[in-house]
Amino acid sequence: MGRVTYEGLSSVCPFETGDFDDYVNGTPKIVFSRQPREVEWGPGTTSGWSMMSSTKSGGSKDRKAAIW
Template identity: 45%
Template sequence: MGRTTYEIFAGSWPKETGDFADRFNALPKYVASTSLKALDWKPSELLKGALPQAVRQLKQGSGGNIYVHGSLSVAQELLRHNLVDRVRLLSYPGAVGQGKPLFPSGEQVPLELISATQFSNGVVSLEYSAVVAKS
């Protein structure tokens, strides 16, 4: 996650309890930031060096799946460098008509639908695999 998302999450999640909160708080967290010097929400680690290289190293490890929550600029950079395997989007039954786009304007990001699940509140969860262009 990026600095802003880390600060928002670190300001609230450590105070939460329950199955999800306990699991979420225990997960390792990797933070992309050049301004943060210390992380209080444990277990957390500042990524060193360029984000794409740091994530490539994480992906080569045996730590399991890596998720990006929020952190639009982090997600966009990972997409630009073909470091995203799956994209999960939630579509809510309402439209605002504004906001920051996830995908770059005018660029195609090829995705293949894996699953679509509708919840009782009308929210639809869409999961895609990223299609890496063959060179």
């Protein structure tokens, strides 16, 4: 997900409960950003924009990830 989407969701989802929020909070997140930053919400990491094309083209088939 992009940095702006991450910042919006991370300000709400960690404090909510329910099927959707539990799923999103537990799903590993990859935050695409031009500037390195720490991912504090749930399991996650940051990646530069150059990784976006390889992630969208398939990546690992045995992992579940949500891409916004």
